[in-house]
Amino acid sequence: MIGPERHAALSGWAFLAPALLLIAVFFFLPVMAALALSFTDFDIYALGDLQRLRFIGFDNYLQLLQSPLFWIALGNTAYFVVVGGPLSVAISLGAALLVNSRLTHGSAWFRTALFLPVVTTLVAVAVVWRYLYHPRYGLLNYGLSLFGVEPIDWLGDPNWAMPAIILMAVWKNFGFNMIIFIAGLQNIPPPLYEAARIDGANAWQQFRHITLPLLGPTFLFVALMTMIGYFQVFAEPYVMTQGGPANRTMSVVLLMYEEGFRWWNMGYASAAAFVLFALILAATMLQLQLRRRGSS
Amino acid sequence: MSRRSYSWLPALLVHGLLAAGAMLALAPLAWMLAASLMPPGEANSYPPRLWPSAITFEHYTALFTRLDLARYLFNSTLLAIAVTVISLLINSMAGYAFAKFRFRGRDRLFQGLLAALVIPAQVTMLPLFLLLKQFGLINTYGGVIIPGMASIFGIFLIRQYLLAIPDSLLDAARMDGAGEFRIYWSLIVPLCRPILVTLAIFTFLGVWNDFMWPLIVLTDSSMYTLPVALANLSGEHVQDTELMMAGSVLTVLPVMLLFVILQKYYIAGIMLGGMKG
Numbered sequence: 001m002i003g004p005e006r007h008a009a010l011s012g013w014a015f016l017a018p019a020l021l022l023i024a025v026f027f028f029l030p031v032m033a034a035l036a037l038s039f040t041d042f043d044i045y046a047l048g049d050l051q052r053l054r055f056i057g058f059d060n061y062l063q064l065l066q067s068p069l070f071w072i073a074l075g076n077t078a079y080f081v082v083v084g085g086p087l088s089v090a091i092s093l094g095a096a097l098l099v100n101s102r103l104t105h106g107s108a109w110f111r112t113a114l115f116l117p118v119v120t121t122l123v124a125v126a127v128v129w130r131y132l133y134h135p136r137y138g139l140l141n142y143g144l145s146l147f148g149v150e151p152i153d154w155l156g157d158p159n160w161a162m163p164a165i166i167l168m169a170v171w172k173n174f175g176f177n178m179i180i181f182i183a184g185l186q187n188i189p190p191p192l193y194e195a196a197r198i199d200g201a202n203a204w205q206q207f208r209h210i211t212l213p214l215l216g217p218t219f220l221f222v223a224l225m226t227m228i229g230y231f232q233v234f235a236e237p238y239v240m241t242q243g244g245p246a247n248r249t250m251s252v253v254l255l256m257y258e259e260g261f262r263w264w265n266m267g268y269a270s271a272a273a274f275v276l277f278a279l280i281l282a283a284t285m286l287q288l289q290l291r292r293r294g295s296s
Numbered sequence: 297m298s299r300r301s302y303s304w305l306p307a308l309l310v311h312g313l314l315a316a317g318a319m320l321a322l323a324p325l326a327w328m329l330a331a332s333l334m335p336p337g338e339a340n341s342y343p344p345r346l347w348p349s350a351i352t353f354e355h356y357t358a359l360f361t362r363l364d365l366a367r368y369l370f371n372s373t374l375l376a377i378a379v380t381v382i383s384l385l386i387n388s389m390a391g392y393a394f395a396k397f398r399f400r401g402r403d404r405l406f407q408g409l410l411a412a413l414v415i416p417a418q419v420t421m422l423p424l425f426l427l428l429k430q431f432g433l434i435n436t437y438g439g440v441i442i443p444g445m446a447s448i449f450g451i452f453l454i455r456q457y458l459l460a461i462p463d464s465l466l467d468a469a470r471m472d473g474a475g476e477f478r479i480y481w482s483l484i485v486p487l488c489r490p491i492l493v494t495l496a497i498f499t500f501l502g503v504w505n506d507f508m509w510p511l512i513v514l515t516d517s518s519m520y521t522l523p524v525a526l527a528n529l530s531g532e533h534v535q536d537t538e539l540m541m542a543g544s545v546l547t548v549l550p551v552m553l554l555f556v557i558l559q560k561y562y563i564a565g566i567m568l569g570g571m572k573g
Contacts, residue, residue, distance in 0.1 A: 009399035012398070025427075027415075027443075033427075099314065103310045114321050116322065119555040122507060128324050136342065139323075139344050180566060183567040276419075
């Protein structure tokens with residue numbers, strides 16, 4: 001007969017075992033293997049015959065740092081994160097404020113409409129947007145032409161391709177953060193606003209001194225999640241531009257995919273994946289640090 | 297005095313902005329649907345048509361007769377259902393263990409799993425491919441299903457939900473002499489119903505919409521899911537705008553319907569995940 005505490009521990013581990021086993025084998029093991037792989041010259045020959053595998057230290061990382069294409073991919077990814085991330089968060093917050101406004105009637109309908117792009121399949125809507133961006137027949141250029149704007153070759157012009165991809169990505173996912181912001185807004189006690197109104201605070205002052213500070217934790221969460229997600233941009237350039245024109249939409253993950261699964265340079269691609277991971281980790285730490293300093 | 301007489305102005309502004317936003321959000325989807333019903337070539341005309349001159353379903357028919365859409369639809373549905381059912385079982389058991397059993401190292405283990413959420417999935421993809429190749433799982437349904445059978449986020453969601461349920465309920469069942477699995481199956485699972493529905497929608501949508509991993513692991517076109525097939529077709533059939541729009545509609549429609557029907561659960565799930573995170 002075993003005691004109740006031991007019984008609880010055994011039962012706990014038993015319920016946990018399938019999930020832990022799967023996560024260990026299909027997540028943690030590959031993460032460690034990827035680190036090991038990044039120090040080898042694993043390529044298409046090694047794929048056929050493991051005898052060909054050699055340990056090459058930091059050569060992959062050195063090669064990456066010397067590769068112009070990697071720096072281009074890094075720059076493009078940074079562009080996507082730094083411009084797309086804040087834009088997406090700002091639009092999410094704006095939409096949440098509007099949907100949640102006291103003045104709004106039918107907010108459930110607006111919420112559903114604004115959220116609908118989130119549940120769509122990225123590949124499918126990327127295909128749709130490719131036609132919307134068509135320089136001759138696309139709806140977007142036609143709409144702009146009504147205001148006298150000359151046609152723009154959205155996906156063909158090296159300067160417009162990344163903004164076009166950002167616009168589509170923001171359209172696709174701002175609704176997700178909007179929902180989280182709405183939840184955050186609803187957690188702010190209404191008496192705070194009533195007191196502020198009695199003191200004569202206008203809408204902007206209420207937003208600045210009540211909404212924003214109390215939304216702080218939600219804001220941090222949304223900013224972090226959006227940033228981590230935007231660092232991993234892949235399907236948009238894969239479907240819409242294949243990384244072009246002139247590599248202006250080549251992202252780090254797209255580069256990793258091409259090197260790893262098209263050319264089978266798996267050691268090199270693993271190194272690229274780890275650099276991305278390191279960057280995400282560093283950016284996350286930085287945001288948490290800034291936030292901590294800001295609140296103290 | 298003048299303040300009062302213009303009090304309708306902010307309300308008008310708010311509704312105007314919301315209507316404009318909703319229109320911008322829905323316009324690409326509306327055009328996709330309209331273009332999929334246009335006669336061939338009509339989507340490529342100037343000025344662009346917003347509505348078909350005559351409604352035709354020929355592109356939908358072509359997807360099923362000339363192309364193998366039924367096959368992709370089947371693959372997508374099968375994979376999404378399989379991953380959803382299996383992962384729901386495994387994640388709910390693990391979430392239950394983290395929420396309701398005391399054992400040494402439990403909290404540290406849970407924190408460790410949560411911390412691992414910052415590791416991007418792409419880091420695992422290259423070794424995972426090699427691992428599945430060893431098991432002979434490349435280009436099989438198993439190659440998509442098995443790595444998706446447990447998820448840290450799913451475990452987290454279930455645990456958060458169960459923490460709010462009092463232990464006294466479980467203790468009463470134990471007093472009655474019910475076995476641990478029986479308690480899980482006939483007490484915990486029914487209690488968790490709302491969060492299980494939420495997680496089921498998340499998982500189904502996630503698998504249905506996923507692109508990168510199926511693209512890597514499903515190498516033969518007969519195994520393609522809808523997004524992989526669509527990305528592939530959009531290269532070959534770039535000129536057939538109406539055909540591609542019909543394909544996009546069929547890819548997007550099932551998940552949009554699922555969302556619209558079950559949106560209460562979906563929205564609640566985002567809020568739970570967002571607030572406690």
